[in-house]
Every structure is written in structure tokens, then in C-alpha cells.
Amino acid sequence: MPRGIVVFVRYVDWINKYVGRFAMYLIFVMLGVLLYSSIAKTFFAPPLWTLETAQFTMAAYYLLGGAYSMQTQSHVRMDLFYGSWSPRRKATMDVMTILLLILYLIFLLYGGLSSLEYAVKYGEESYSAWAPPMAPIKAIMCFGIFLMLLQAIATFFKDLAAALGRPVP
Numbered sequence: 001m002p003r004g005i006v007v008f009v010r011y012v013d014w015i016n017k018y019v020g021r022f023a024m025y026l027i028f029v030m031l032g033v034l035l036y037s038s039i040a041k042t043f044f045a046p047p048l049w050t051l052e053t054a055q056f057t058m059a060a061y062y063l064l065g066g067a068y069s070m071q072t073q074s075h076v077r078m079d080l081f082y083g084s085w086s087p088r089r090k091a092t093m094d095v096m097t098i099l100l101l102i103l104y105l106i107f108l109l110y111g112g113l114s115s116l117e118y119a120v121k122y123g124e125e126s127y128s129a130w131a132p133p134m135a136p137i138k139a140i141m142c143f144g145i146f147l148m149l150l151q152a153i154a155t156f157f158k159d160l161a162a163a164l165g166r167p168v169p
Helices: 003-025 026-043 050-071 087-122 137-164
Strands: none
Touching: 003 026, 003 050, 003 087, 003 137, 026 050, 050 087
């Protein structure tokens, strides 16, 4: 593989490793918010912000952690024939299927950016009693989709190199 591609793959892997590890801790933030919500509902007046904060934290958790899951091959796979194939044949199939993922992520990112633009332009708020602005979570959504797209492209290059018999070092 050309040096530029190897540098791209390593850089994307490095970024997604650290973003993914940061995202792992968001589950504890969400649990803390839900614990506070339970205690507050039992002993005090129920806060309006806890449910949506937990939902937004969970959305950030899986959107920012998606690329890291792809990098570590932690996503669930349908393994009917795949497990019995040679590593080179697996890589060849992965090259073909990841192109579909890249196309999907491009459309998803386009829709996310359009939604973010709308939220910023019109000051979109949630339809709840708390009514938080939607732009921050939509920005996180777009960033997570962008990282997933970069990781999919990096994975494409890794699989292509493996299919050609020259894995990325």
C-alpha cells in the first residue's frame, strides 16, 4: 500500500481509538443521570432534564463508539459461511460489503448535516417540557457518523491490502 494510505489508516485508527475510549465512559455519565433521576423522583420534585439528558448521552455513547467498535471488530456479524473461509477470501468479501457501508454512511452523513443545518438555522428544540436545543446532539451525531465513515474507509484499505496478500503493517 502507498505510504499516504498507511498514514491515513494509522491516523484514523488512532483518533477512533481515543474517541471510542472516551465514549466508553459516557455510559457511567448516563447511569449517574438516571440514578440522580430515581433519587430525585423518590425524595424531591422530579427534574425535567434527566430523561432527555440520559437519552442524549446514550446517543453520544453509541454514535461516538461505533467507529471504535468497527476498528476492534466488535460489531455483530452474520456468520453462516464466513467463519470457514480463508483470511484472504474473508478480506475479499469485506472489500465488497464495506463499499455498501461507505455509500450508506455518505447518505447518512448528508442527512445528518442537513438536519444539523436546520437545527442551527431555526433554533430547533426538543418537543418536551424541558425543550433543550437539538443542535448539540445533532452535531455529535454528525461527528460520530463522520468518524464511522473514516473508519470504514480505513477498513476498506486494510481489507483491500489483505485481499491482495499485502496487509497494512
